[in-house]
Amino acid sequence: MTVGNVLVNDTVRIKVRFVDIDTSTGQQVDVSPILVSVKVYNSSNVEIVSTNATSLTSSIFYYDYTPSEAGEYKVTFVGTMPDTTYITVNQQLYVSTPTDEYKPVITLGHEEVITFAPDVEPLYLNPEELQMYFPEASLMEIGEIVHFYSLEVKQLYGYNDQITGSDLNFTTLEYIKAATACELSRTYSYGGDDDISITLGDLSIASRSLPRSQITRGNATTWCQIAAALRKEMLTGKVGPKGFQPKGLPASKLQAYKNVDPQTGKTIYLGDRDLYGPGERVLSEDDPMPKRGLRSYD
Numbered sequence: 001m002t003v004g005n006v007l008v009n010d011t012v013r014i015k016v017r018f019v020d021i022d023t024s025t026g027q028q029v030d031v032s033p034i035l036v037s038v039k040v041y042n043s044s045n046v047e048i049v050s051t052n053a054t055s056l057t058s059s060i061f062y063y064d065y066t067p068s069e070a071g072e073y074k075v076t077f078v079g080t081m082p083d084t085t086y087i088t089v090n091q092q093l094y095v096s097t098p099t100d101e102y103k104p105v106i107t108l109g110h111e112e113v114i115t116f117a118p119d120v121e122p123l124y125l126n127p128e129e130l131q132m133y134f135p136e137a138s139l140m141e142i143g144e145i146v147h148f149y150s151l152e153v154k155q156l157y158g159y160n161d162q163i164t165g166s167d168l169n170f171t172t173l174e175y176i177k178a179a180t181a182c183e184l185s186r187t188y189s190y191g192g193d194d195d196i197s198i199t200l201g202d203l204s205i206a207s208r209s210l211p212r213s214q215i216t217r218g219n220a221t222t223w224c225q226i227a228a229a230l231r232k233e234m235l236t237g238k239v240g241p242k243g244f245q246p247k248g249l250p251a252s253k254l255q256a257y258k259n260v261d262p263q264t265g266k267t268i269y270l271g272d273r274d275l276y277g278p279g280e281r282v283l284s285e286d287d288p289m290p291k292r293g294l295r296s297y298d
Contacts, residue, residue, distance in 0.1 A: 008070055008097055014038075015062040016053070016077045016089045032058035033079030033087065040065060040093075041074040053077060067095040115140060124150040124165035125176045134184045145180045156234070171233055178227035185223050 006012045016036075019028045038061075040049035053061040067073060073093040078086055117140050127142035134142070153172055154163070165173065220226045259268045 006067070006093070006095055008067060008095055011064055011066045012093065013062050013064050014075050014091060014093065015056070015060060016091070017060045018079045018087050018089070019059070020087070030059035031079075031081065031087070033061075033081050035080040036061045037078045037080075038063045039076045039078075041076070042069075043072045045074075065093070067093070070095050070097050070100065117143060120144065120147045121161075122150045122154055122159075122163070123147055124153065124168055125173060125180070126165075130177065130180055130184070133181060134188050136188055137184055142180065142184065145183050146176060149176045149179045153234075156238070171230055171237075175227060175230035175234060178223050178230055182222070182224040182227045 018031050018033055018036075020031045021027070022029050036053040036055070038049070038051055038053045039047055041047055049065065051063070053063045055061050061077065061079075063075070063077075065073075065075070071094075073095065075091045075093055077089045077091075079089075080086060120143055123143060123146055125146045127139045127146055130142050130146075131137065131139060153159070153168070153176060157172075215225050215229045215232070217226070217229050220229050260266070261268050
């Protein structure tokens with residue numbers, strides 16, 4: 001924490017508030033130390049003041065300090081808690097003269113915007129691998145799209161949280177890369193056009209992506225077509241052959257009805273009339289053919 005610049009011989013009030021973190025809620029709560037000491041150090045880290053701070057409330061204390069020389073000062077408050085623990089708070093004080101303004105040694109030369117992108121897990125592909133193709137896109141924009149397709153792959157294969165990009169196969173990584181490039185090409189038009197023509201004098205060259213019934217790696221010409229072909233390969237590799245179940249064995253054992261012609265010695269097959277006599281009706285349970293349980297739609 002830093003206190004704004006003050007002039008030599010000016011009295012500045014330095015205040016401090018003691019807080020702690022509630023472990024059950026994670027929120028800051030005020031704490032009440034029983035004693036607060038304050039020490040002031042100059043730029044050479046030599047202690048020049050050591051006294052007790054004055055309380056405004058049970059958790060807010062202050063100390064009025066009048067610097068006599070220009071420079072950088074460090075003000076340290078140490079609060080002693082009822083359970084004999086300590087809470088230390090440090091502040092910086094910059095003191096200037098009417099003619100010379102004291103500034104810290106390290107200053108920020110110009111404004112810097114720092115953007116944070118939390119909750120982008122999983123991220124199976126480094127966004128920097130695609131920035132060379134799309135230099136106008138920011139790493140955050142590329143990373144968000146990579147995160148979206150990483151989630152798709154994670155749900156498709158059922159990966160757990162411990163899986164990283166190094167654990168994925170080549171086809172899956174190339175799909176994430178191509179799908180991200182396809183999405184970026186909609187905005188930046190690098191490699192996403194289906195019809196590209198170049199004219200130089202009387203020379204005209206046209207490259208057209210004609211509709212195809214089957215898109216493969218061999219005939220894909222754009223990022224989107226490459227992504228579609230790789231996704232098809234991923235889904236094909238994920239699906240296995242369907243099992244086959246036989247209809248079932250015969251319900252009854254077949255009996256050997258073998259009759260031999262005494263003259264020729266060849267096997268003859270008797271019909272119902274020969275087996276059961278004329279006019280005899282054969283019941284279904286006496287039928288020697290196996291019962292396969294065929295249905296009307298088989």
